[in-house]
Amino acid sequence: MTTTQLVQQIHQKQSFLCIGLDVDLTKIPSHLLQLEDPIFEFNKAIIEATHDLCVAFKPNTAFYEAHGLKGWQSLQKTIEYLNANHPEIFTIADAKRGDIGNTSSMYAKAFLEDLNFDSVTVAPYMGKDSVEPFLAFENKHAILLALTSNEGAFDFQTQDAAGEALYKKVIKTSKTWKNSQNLMYVVGATKAEYFAEIRKIIPSSFLLVPGIGAQGGSLYDVCSYGMNEDVGLLINSSRAIIYASSGMDFAERARAEALKVQQEMAVILKT
Template sequence: MLSRLQLIDQIKRKKTFLCIGLDPDIQKIPAFLQQYADPVFEFNKRIIDATKDLCVAYKPNAAFYESRGIKGLQSLIDTYKYLPKECLSIIDAKRGDIGNTSDQYAQAFFNEEASGMGFDAITVTPYMGNDSVTPYLKYEGKWVIILALTSSAGSKDFQYLTTEHGHLYEAVIQKANTWAGADRIMYVVGATKSEEFTSIRKFAPDNFLLVPGVGAQGGSLEDVCKYGMTKDCGLLVNSSRGIIYASNGEDFADAARSEAQKLQLQMQEELEKAGVI
């Protein structure tokens, strides 16, 4: 469990708000790892060892594990257990279902005794509304990260629809911030949408935003910070492929470290510019 204060303290101490996405595609990880009993876990372990001082969060995306069946689930459990306790552990599961079903999803990812996994945070879709999200918020101290404005091109299909409360993504933020436990809600806003951060901050002045889309998807870290950073930082910026696949040779962990370091140095500059540190 990681409180808001602990998260902010870690950001200031490490001078970074980097979240590293652990999205290991078995086809893309270095071939020499195939000699290990669990190549995916070995890959993640080495990435984590090489980067843990440069980031404040790790985000395994469930798809990359579930696609490998039982073996993948074991890699995910072992990866969860290996994550440094000081870092925020986010399971990127993008779940959303009726309350009775969400209870089971929440147990799967939050209740370590039941499932072997006790992540600090989970990504969820808001489409089914309050009763689909409250089962996650019921877990004291856990974070719920709601999709608001995604980095995908398809975000324009629904998220920009006009409602009486502004665009749909703005209505989502206004509504979710009234729910019990809203102080433990973060929102996903894509780095590719930096021009929208100002309006998002009107409705979510204090919430942390999880921002994927720098690196492989081309979002600008500088713009995200310019429009989205708060006095407490308020941002977790994710990069997955840009870091974990920096090399597919034996030096992959060193290469991942140097990509993470580049982002950390830019983040330090932004934190200094904004007076956070």
């Protein structure tokens, strides 16, 4: 998917919501556990209940790998279902991969070609040759970890690196890499004041923003500092939406939560 198509979708749906499909078997409704593939069934129900209110779905691979082979099958079925039934949706494999060049190429092919996700999250620590293989696919995107939403972000990312914070150095350096137009960035909502600084370096890039809701970030703060002319934001919410209820009404309640966020977004987009 091109970013132009993504922007069109945002305006059409009046939403820049990304829903994280982080499926935890201890949190999903118990009546699903009797089915052959509870994770996929849960995802399918959430997708059907919310796909008109969001523009992206983001399964985090950890939640699938945690179930071994069966988990990978659920992940594969989920992305196949999305691509077959909702091709307008921007899909993100939240995998945080990164390795030496030839090895990163295998990860890139696995996620962007074989599983056919639109994008994959990538860790920057190993530098240029660990990220560039993810940028080699037309109309596909690598979403680089810049400033994450967790406590540990302050251990290295915000620390001084030759006169500026490491996350800024990461963003600036990444702009020099081949096909850097295919880069997006992870920037945590828990650090809204950093968005202004980041927009000085990458005014037009899309930012994937975790940390709204369960992790405590504010949608309005993030938008006031981080939004650009093309919106340029994908706000992720996982737990607050998908676990709104653990009863039979889980999909309806997820829709209700997604609708609340979408309506706030519509207001923001109009102002």
